[in-house]
Structures are given as C-alpha cells and as structure tokens.
Amino acid sequence: MDDKAEAQVQVRFVTKQEKYAVSDSPYAIKSNISTTELSTLINALLKETDSSITKSVDFDFLICGELLRSSVEEHLQEKGVSTEDTIELEYFERLPAPTPQDCLMHDDWVSAVHAHTNGILSGSYDNSIHIWTTKGQHKLAIPGHTSPVKAVSWVSFQDDRAVFVSGSHDQTAMLWVWNVSQNSVECVITCRGHDKGVECVAVSADAKKFVTGGWDTNICLWSASLDDVDHVPDKKKNKSEHGNSKVQKPQSTLQGHKECVSGVQWMDYNTVLSSGWDHLLKIWDCELGGIKQEIAGNKAFFDVDWSPLNNSMITASADRHIRLYDPRSTESIVKATYTSHTNWVQSVRWSKTRDTLFLSAGYDSKVKLWDTRSPVTPLYDLSGHEDKVMCCDWSNPSLLISGSCDNTLRIFKSKYATAGAQ
Known part of the structure; x- marks a missing residue:
C-alpha cells in the first residue's frame, strides 16, 4: 500500500460566493489531492x-492566503502548516481565460x-500615434513627433471631443x-521642459494635470487644461508637424532620481509615485516638491503601477521579477515576489476592478495575467507576440492590451470586467 497516497487531512470548505456554499463540516480528503480533484x-x-x-464549475482554492497550485500536502509543507490540523479551504469560481480579440499591425x-x-x-517607434476603436x-495615424513615442494617455472624453497626451524621445x-x-486631430499644446x-506620462484622476518622466532624470508637472497656456506659437515645430500649437512650460520640476525615470503614477491629487533606472522608487509631494518616501531595490526599475483598490504598488525590474510593495508597512515593504518571466x-x-489581479509584459515575449495570491504561477499566459513586449494596459476593464517589437498591438477580451468577491 502507498501510505502517502492514503494519507488524509481534515479540511473545512468555505466560500464568499453563497450560491456555491456547501456544508462547513470537516471533510477527510487525500492529502495529495489536486485542485482539479x-x-x-x-x-x-x-x-x-x-x-x-x-x-460543473471550475474552482480555485486558497490555503493560508495563497492559491493552491500543487497538492494540498505540498502546499501545507511549504507553508509550515501541520497536516494534523483542520485546514480551512476557501474556494471560488475560477476566472476564465481571456480570449484573443484583435492583432493590430503597426509599421514599427x-x-x-x-x-x-x-x-x-x-x-x-515610427514616431506616430494611432487611434483605434475598442x-x-x-x-487615425497621427504624425507630429520627430522621435519614437514612448508614452500615451487619454486625458478626457467630453461629448464629441477627446483630449490625450503623448510623450516622445x-x-x-x-x-x-x-x-x-x-x-480629425490637432496638437494644441507642445510641452517643453525635458x-x-x-519616457513615461500619467494623467491625474481629475484630468487637470499630468506628469512626465524622462531620461534627464527629471519629473515635470504640467497643466492639462487647454486654457492654462501662454499663447505663444511653438517656433521649434517643423512644417510637417501639426497645426499652430502653443508652448507650455512645466508648472514644476521634481528632481531626485539619478538615472532615467521609467514610470510615473498618481497616488492621489497631490502625490506621484515614480520608478527609476537608479534602482529607486520615490513618492513625491507635488505641492511641496519634496520626497515623502524612497524605496531602494537591487536592480533597475522599468515600470511601476499603483492600485487604489489595495493601496499597493507593483514593479517591473531588470532581474526578471515583479514585486508587490506596501509602502505603509512598518515591517517588510516587499510583500511578494512573482517569478515566472525569463x-x-x-x-x-x-x-481597475479586482484588487488581486494584474498584468505584466516582458522581453521574453510573454504577457502574463497574475493573481497576487499566486506568486510562482500566473493565472494565464496571453500568447501571440513573437518579440519583446514593450507595454501593456488594463485601463479599460474589459480589454487586456499589449504592444511589442513584433509591430503588433494585441487585444484580449476580459470576461471579468466587474468587481467580484473572491
């Protein structure tokens, strides 16, 4: 007899999804049981x-706050939990895989x-901006920049008019x-200050201002209002560039990074988060122009994102890992490390709607959908790209989007756009 196969553990099943609730009486199950079983x-x-x-419904399971990706016994051993105890096993409906929707070709x-x-x-990288429907x-294909476009962001949609910002090398x-x-599109303001x-841009939640980060190591704060501009024609524009745009200079400049500023995000109306190639994350007070908090990493940071749903940040790094930070923590600020990219x-x-889910894109040609409670194994790999993936976006909760050096923009449809208790 295989003693290991016959070993059992007592579990109690619990769920927040009431329609799937079963008795919370303890059950004896095989300790080597899998998620499928x-x-x-x-x-x-x-x-x-x-x-x-x-x-039948596919379920995922949480033990000790982490998604089950091995047998129950292996999971408990890894967490240092005795198989003699009655284990609480939380379950919920598994998220379906995102479905490929479009592959949009670019010239570069x-x-x-x-x-x-x-x-x-x-x-x-052909210096152009493109507008697509969802x-x-x-x-539209929009010329205007004279070097690769490294950042784009919608500012506002009002009736029949949309405002957006682009940042370029x-x-x-x-x-x-x-x-x-x-x-039709017109460049109405050219922002000169870097x-x-x-390298990066982020618009504030009230759409009144935006920040840019650059290779000059500076972060510039700008007005996003089309009225708050000196009415001075941009004399540096080429004839081939758009319209009669006005020049805007930054409202303020935040200095403190030592190398390229790779990512910027607003945390609230006055607080900006930045990441840099200098291995540093910085949280800035825009009004005072000073640094509220500085977090050091061991490799260059290539991107950072902040979630108001969980008050946490995730970072993309040169060491192939993604890290989850809680800047409020008085103990270890790094709460988890995600290790699947190569x-x-x-x-x-x-x-934007689920506080445990995030997207990542890497130079291994992979785009990955993660749950924060599964640090080693992503929920899904979104396949299709054939070269380095340079950007990803999940601003529209229904669409997972990524752009690559294979000249394509790939769109996956999300079936879980709304918030859900899990």
Whole structure:
C-alpha cells in the first residue's frame, strides 16, 4: 500500500460566493489531492444539495492566503502548516481565460498603449500615434513627433471631443484634441521642459494635470487644461508637424532620481509615485516638491503601477521579477515576489476592478495575467507576440492590451470586467 497516497487531512470548505456554499463540516480528503480533484468534489457536494444543478464549475482554492497550485500536502509543507490540523479551504469560481480579440499591425515597434471605454491609443517607434476603436478599427495615424513615442494617455472624453497626451524621445509631450465626429486631430499644446527623451506620462484622476518622466532624470508637472497656456506659437515645430500649437512650460520640476525615470503614477491629487533606472522608487509631494518616501531595490526599475483598490504598488525590474510593495508597512515593504518571466519585465498594470489581479509584459515575449495570491504561477499566459513586449494596459476593464517589437498591438477580451468577491 502507498501510505502517502492514503494519507488524509481534515479540511473545512468555505466560500464568499453563497450560491456555491456547501456544508462547513470537516471533510477527510487525500492529502495529495489536486485542485482539479477538489473542484470535482465541490461540484459533487453541490449536486447532492441541489439535484437541479447540472453544469460543473471550475474552482480555485486558497490555503493560508495563497492559491493552491500543487497538492494540498505540498502546499501545507511549504507553508509550515501541520497536516494534523483542520485546514480551512476557501474556494471560488475560477476566472476564465481571456480570449484573443484583435492583432493590430503597426509599421514599427509598439511602445505605448492606453485604453478608454471609447477608444485605444498606441504609440510607435515610427514616431506616430494611432487611434483605434475598442473593436480594433483603425481611426487615425497621427504624425507630429520627430522621435519614437514612448508614452500615451487619454486625458478626457467630453461629448464629441477627446483630449490625450503623448510623450516622445524628441524631448516633448504633446496635448492633442480629437474631434470624434469629424475624425480629425490637432496638437494644441507642445510641452517643453525635458532636456532628454520623455519616457513615461500619467494623467491625474481629475484630468487637470499630468506628469512626465524622462531620461534627464527629471519629473515635470504640467497643466492639462487647454486654457492654462501662454499663447505663444511653438517656433521649434517643423512644417510637417501639426497645426499652430502653443508652448507650455512645466508648472514644476521634481528632481531626485539619478538615472532615467521609467514610470510615473498618481497616488492621489497631490502625490506621484515614480520608478527609476537608479534602482529607486520615490513618492513625491507635488505641492511641496519634496520626497515623502524612497524605496531602494537591487536592480533597475522599468515600470511601476499603483492600485487604489489595495493601496499597493507593483514593479517591473531588470532581474526578471515583479514585486508587490506596501509602502505603509512598518515591517517588510516587499510583500511578494512573482517569478515566472525569463527576461526583463518591462511593463506592469493593475486591474481597475479586482484588487488581486494584474498584468505584466516582458522581453521574453510573454504577457502574463497574475493573481497576487499566486506568486510562482500566473493565472494565464496571453500568447501571440513573437518579440519583446514593450507595454501593456488594463485601463479599460474589459480589454487586456499589449504592444511589442513584433509591430503588433494585441487585444484580449476580459470576461471579468466587474468587481467580484473572491
């Protein structure tokens, strides 16, 4: 007899999804049982309770706050939990795999993307910006920058007018107005203040201002209002560039990074988070112009994202790992490390509706969908790219988007756009 196969453990099943609730009495199960077998067991218990249930449901399981990705016995050993105890096993309906929707071709590397419920922006190494519908229809190709576009972001959608911002290695950021019904676009403000290329941009929640980070190690704070500008024509523009845009200079400049500023995000109306190639994360007070908090890493940071849903940040790094930080923690600030990419992680983005889900993109050509409670194994690999993935976005809860050096923008449809208790 195989003693290991016969070894048992007492478990109590609990769930926050009431329609799937079973008795919370302890059950004796094989200690080497897998997630698939546990899911089959829950379905059998549900059918015993309600004979009208005919469709089986795939479940995921949490033990000690972490998703089960091995046998129960192996999981408990890893967590140092005795198999003699009665184990609480929380379960919930497994998220379905995102489905491929579109593959949008560009003429060069796709280096920036930002989605809204009404449209998608992409930026490319051919210096152009593109507007797409959420269904993948190409609306406009926009010239104007004279170097690769490294950052794009929607500012606002109002009736028939949309405002967006782009940042480029030509050292400028540009504010654009898209007339949706006429499908025409105009650069109305050129933002000049960086001495080297602009690498990242983030718009505040109230759409009144935005920040840029650049290779000059500076972070510039700008007005996003189309009225708060000196009415001075931009004399540095080439004839081939758009319209009669006005020049804007930064409202303030935050100095403190020693190398390229790779990522910027707003944490609240006055607080900006930044990541740098200098191995540092910084939290800034924009009003005072000072640093509230500084967090040191051991490798260059290529991106950072902040979630108001869980008050945590995730980082993309040169050591192939993604890290989860809680800046409020008085103990270890790094709460988890995610270890599945095999090359640089270039971009990370939180879900806007689920506080445990995030997206990552890497130079290993992979895009991965993660649950924070599964640090070694992502929920899904979103396959398709054939070269380094430079950017990803989950601003539209229904769409997972990534851009790559294979000149494509890939869109996956999310089936779990709304918030859910798990």
